[in-house]
Amino acid sequence: MYTTELDDNKKKPATVPSAPEDPVRLAAFEARVAADDFIEPKDWMPEAYRKTLIRQISQHAHSEIVGMLPEGNWITRAPSLRRKAVLLAKVQDEGGHGLYLYAAAETLGTSRDEMIEALHSGRAKYSTIFNYPTLTWADIGAIGWLVDGAAIMNQVPLQRTSYGPYARAMVRICKEESFHQRQGYEIMMTLAAGTAEQKRMAQSALDRWWWPSLMMFGPPDDNSPNSAQSMRWRIKRETNDQIRQKFIDVTVPQAEAIDLQVPDPALKWNETRGSYDFGEIDWEEFYAVVRGEGPLAKERMNARVKAWEEGAWVREAAMAHADKRRVRAAAE
Amino acid sequence: MSDKALFEYACRLGDDSLILGQRLSEWCGHAPMLEIDLSLANIGLDLIGQATHFLKLAGDVEGKGRDADALAFRRDVLDFRNCLLVEQPNGDFAQTIARQFLFSNWQELLFRDLTRSRNETIAAIAAKAVKEVAYHTRFADEWMVRLGDGTDESRGRIAAGLDWMWRFVDELFEVDAAIAPLIAAGIGADVRALRTEWDARVAKTLADATLELPKPRRATLGGRAGHHSEHLGHLLSEMQFLQRAYPGATW
Ligand SMILES: [Fe+2]
Ligand SMILES: [Fe+2]
Numbered sequence: 001m002y003t004t005e006l007d008d009n010k011k012k013p014a015t016v017p018s019a020p021e022d023p024v025r026l027a028a029f030e031a032r033v034a035a036d037d038f039i040e041p042k043d044w045m046p047e048a049y050r051k052t053l054i055r056q057i058s059q060h061a062h063s064e065i066v067g068m069l070p071e072g073n074w075i076t077r078a079p080s081l082r083r084k085a086v087l088l089a090k091v092q093d094e095g096g097h098g099l100y101l102y103a104a105a106e107t108l109g110t111s112r113d114e115m116i117e118a119l120h121s122g123r124a125k126y127s128t129i130f131n132y133p134t135l136t137w138a139d140i141g142a143i144g145w146l147v148d149g150a151a152i153m154n155q156v157p158l159q160r161t162s163y164g165p166y167a168r169a170m171v172r173i174c175k176e177e178s179f180h181q182r183q184g185y186e187i188m189m190t191l192a193a194g195t196a197e198q199k200r201m202a203q204s205a206l207d208r209w210w211w212p213s214l215m216m217f218g219p220p221d222d223n224s225p226n227s228a229q230s231m232r233w234r235i236k237r238e239t240n241d242q243i244r245q246k247f248i249d250v251t252v253p254q255a256e257a258i259d260l261q262v263p264d265p266a267l268k269w270n271e272t273r274g275s276y277d278f279g280e281i282d283w284e285e286f287y288a289v290v291r292g293e294g295p296l297a298k299e300r301m302n303a304r305v306k307a308w309e310e311g312a313w314v315r316e317a318a319m320a321h322a323d324k325r326r327v328r329a330a331a332e
Numbered sequence: 333m334s335d336k337a338l339f340e341y342a343c344r345l346g347d348d349s350l351i352l353g354q355r356l357s358e359w360c361g362h363a364p365m366l367e368i369d370l371s372l373a374n375i376g377l378d379l380i381g382q383a384t385h386f387l388k389l390a391g392d393v394e395g396k397g398r399d400a401d402a403l404a405f406r407r408d409v410l411d412f413r414n415c416l417l418v419e420q421p422n423g424d425f426a427q428t429i430a431r432q433f434l435f436s437n438w439q440e441l442l443f444r445d446l447t448r449s450r451n452e453t454i455a456a457i458a459a460k461a462v463k464e465v466a467y468h469t470r471f472a473d474e475w476m477v478r479l480g481d482g483t484d485e486s487r488g489r490i491a492a493g494l495d496w497m498w499r500f501v502d503e504l505f506e507v508d509a510a511i512a513p514l515i516a517a518g519i520g521a522d523v524r525a526l527r528t529e530w531d532a533r534v535a536k537t538l539a540d541a542t543l544e545l546p547k548p549r550r551a552t553l554g555g556r557a558g559h560h561s562e563h564l565g566h567l568l569s570e571m572q573f574l575q576r577a578y579p580g581a582t583w
Pocket of ligand 1 (some may be wrong): 064
């Protein structure tokens with residue numbers, strides 16, 4: 001998921017190539033992209049394209065990894081053996097997504113360690129959605145339904161993104177995301193049809209996750225300066241607002257089907273547009289969360305940094321052992 | 333063969349897998365590296381799957397309408413039948429690996445035996461599980477060697493992890509009156525007969541890891557009779573929270 005433009009773009013200018021590119025190569029590159037050719041790691045590419053991709057893919061990878069935390073919060077408390085197994089498998093999938101994506105980004109000349117360092121130092125961003133708490137079991141349903149649902153909307157177009165390794169990672173990932181979305185919705189369906197207490201949990205989860213889910217698609221198009229370039233380079237294939245609208249149109253009937261209220265009094269079917277009109281998104285909240293001021297931003301980063309630092313001796317041991325083996329093999 | 337003995341035995345098998353699976357799932361999202369995170373989750377998933385099958389068998393044999401979830405989420409400490417080893421806290425990664433190493437090597441031999449059980453359900457569960465556990469054993473063995481023959485720090489940590497876990501080894505090879513008839517009937521495995529092979533496997537990996545075999549010590553027993561450590565109650569209070577807080581709800 002989580003491929004939105006997350007820079008606090010009020011502060012930062014769009015990426016500018018450091019040196020002027022060879023116009024002939026650039027024109028050839030642009031023509032290939034326009035013809036829907038895949039760009040592969042060995043191909044020449046403009047520096048700004050490479051940088052934008054590294055930023056986007058690594059943000060996406062970080063989001064998968066940080067995203068393990070809010071759901072991981074409920075694995076040990078899942079209410080049945082089946083739910084526990086499904087959730088553990090789902091969170092494991094997200095880790096796998098992180099792994100493919102780090103590998104895809106590495107083909108652009110960065111390393112996983114560098115990317116992780118950028119995350120831990122706060123330079124790299126991850127999806128704003130994971131800075132919200134999972135309070136009840138229903139939040140696990142809401143995340144699968146809404147967050148993975150939004151991820152699918154974001155990612156399906158990226159299966160045709162111009163960079164080959166990224167597009168191929170997306171194909172694998174999208175298959176799993178639709179399973180995640182279904183299991184989440186099924187949790188919500190069960191709770192919504194359950195006891196009064198369960199129904200309350202489900203409604204509360206929708207109330208709390210709805211707006212942050214809409215923010216996952218990123219700022220509105222008129223405030224998304226890098227979008228046009230990314231669209232032209234086919235790094236992005238649909239605008240933030242287009243995907244957001246699609247998500248709302250698909251999700252509202254799903255909420256109605258299980259008798260839950262979408263927390264937006266302005267939500268209304270618009271016959272002329274063939275889409276739902278919806279209320280104003282609190283962009284101030286979005287930018288605050290992007291800046292690292294989300295409710296659980298500190299907890300999420302602490303957890304990642306703690307796991308990384310406490311695991312340092314394990315990684316060192318693995319490397320030391322591999323070195324010893326190499327030396328021994330060479331001596332034989 | 334009384335159903336009571338078979339119920340007891342299925343609970344022991346299921347609870348070992350369930351409690352260790354629960355412990356491993358605590359690591360999810362917090363492991364030293366992504367690859368380890370995925371491996372621990374994989375092993376945890378296998379164990380939870382095994383637990384589901386064994387506890388279903390237990391419920392069926394008991395015939396009181398309890399399913400696997402009822403057994404997992406609505407028994408208290410005294411009725412849990414897992415060995416003490418699996419309920420030990422994760423500690424650092426070395427302690428987790430030491431626990432996995434001792435347990436998976438044992439469970440692999442156990443399941444290999446149980447593929448020949450006269451109880452078809454047990455034999456079928458074991459036949460599937462023995463392949464899974466062969467992977468768990470390899471994972472744990474490899475990490476024992478990396479940590480033992482890695483850095484001074486990793487060596488110290490894995491030695492401490494083994495030292496923590498070693499007192500719970502003898503319990504794995506204990507046979508009591510509750511299951512003796514099942515062994516006689518060819519349904520249960522005689523774990524006493526597995527000790528020599530287990531000792532050889534463990535000694536081999538420890539030698540590869542340049543680690544010493546821990547010194548013999550007095551065994552800590554009791555898990556099979558429901559006399560657990562203090563750790564299990566906390567594990568259960570977390571695992572069983574929703575089922576306890578909202579009795580009768582469907583999830
Ligand atoms: Fe994912
Ligand atoms: Fe997902």
